[in-house]
Amino acid sequence: MINFIVCDDNKALLKNVVEIIDNVMIKNRHEYKIHSFTDYNDKFMKLIDEKLPLKIYILDVEVPSKSGIDIARIIRNNDVDSVIIFLTSHNEVGSILLKEEIMFLTFICKFDDAENRLESAINKALELVGKKMAIRFEDQGAIYTLPIKDIIYVYTDTIERKLIIKTDYAKFKVSKTLTEMENMLPEQFKHSHRSCIVNTDRIVMIDKRNNEIIFDNNEKLNLVSKSCRKELV
Numbered sequence: 001m002i003n004f005i006v007c008d009d010n011k012a013l014l015k016n017v018v019e020i021i022d023n024v025m026i027k028n029r030h031e032y033k034i035h036s037f038t039d040y041n042d043k044f045m046k047l048i049d050e051k052l053p054l055k056i057y058i059l060d061v062e063v064p065s066k067s068g069i070d071i072a073r074i075i076r077n078n079d080v081d082s083v084i085i086f087l088t089s090h091n092e093v094g095s096i097l098l099k100e101e102i103m104f105l106t107f108i109c110k111f112d113d114a115e116n117r118l119e120s121a122i123n124k125a126l127e128l129v130g131k132k133m134a135i136r137f138e139d140q141g142a143i144y145t146l147p148i149k150d151i152i153y154v155y156t157d158t159i160e161r162k163l164i165i166k167t168d169y170a171k172f173k174v175s176k177t178l179t180e181m182e183n184m185l186p187e188q189f190k191h192s193h194r195s196c197i198v199n200t201d202r203i204v205m206i207d208k209r210n211n212e213i214i215f216d217n218n219e220k221l222n223l224v225s226k227s228c229r230k231e232l233v
Contacts, residue, residue, distance in 0.1 A: 002032040003052045008060040009038050017058060020115060024122045030143055040066040048075055051168040053147050054129045055082035072102045083125040135184045139174040152215050154181050155196035155223055168217060190231050196223040200232055
């Protein structure tokens with residue numbers, strides 16, 4: 001899931017940006033969601049801290065309540081992976097942005113071929129997020145792109161006969177085998193049980209008494225076999 005987080009205080013321009021995103025994404029077949037705002041309000045600020053996969057920010061530099069540049073600094077405090085695109089009404093803002101160590105993709109003047117430039121920037125952003133540490137696969141007509149760091153564990157649900165991918169923000173049910181998924185994932189994913197593989201980078205503790213794994217988000221998993229447990233340390 002690709003999350004577009006967009007803010008522009010001009011409602012007409014905001015609507016136009018949303019339409020451009022939709023037009024680009026129709027051609028790409030990625031799952032996506034657009035979070036649109038007219039101000040950097042509390043709800044917007046909560047999204048910065050929320051563990052959502054693959055964020056692409058499109059930020060208006062000049063919003064009455066806050067500066068888009070200040071917002072980008074806040075984003076970069078704990079997030080160096082998300083893509084940031086700036087929208088501005090003034091070309092001269094570009095020289096200010098270039099002096100900042102924000103690691104942004106580009107800045108676009110709203111009055112300088114903005115639609116074509118934004119479409120190009122979104123396509124470039126999609127290339128960048130595709131190159132990040134993520135797995136990408138197709139299942140029943142949907143394309144999934146999941147960051148490795150967000151995957152906590154993967155297990156086979158024998159009742160539903162589905163593979164469940166557990167992340168920080170959702171459970172994804174897919175028609176893959178555990179072996180197929182294991183072949184896509186890097187070496188830090190190891191079996192905790194014959195029907196489950198876990199992200200060992202996310203393990204905080206292995207509770208031998210209760211025979212369960214505790215992850216860094218405080219989630220517990222009891223799909224642990226003694227034969228696999230020693231491989232997780």
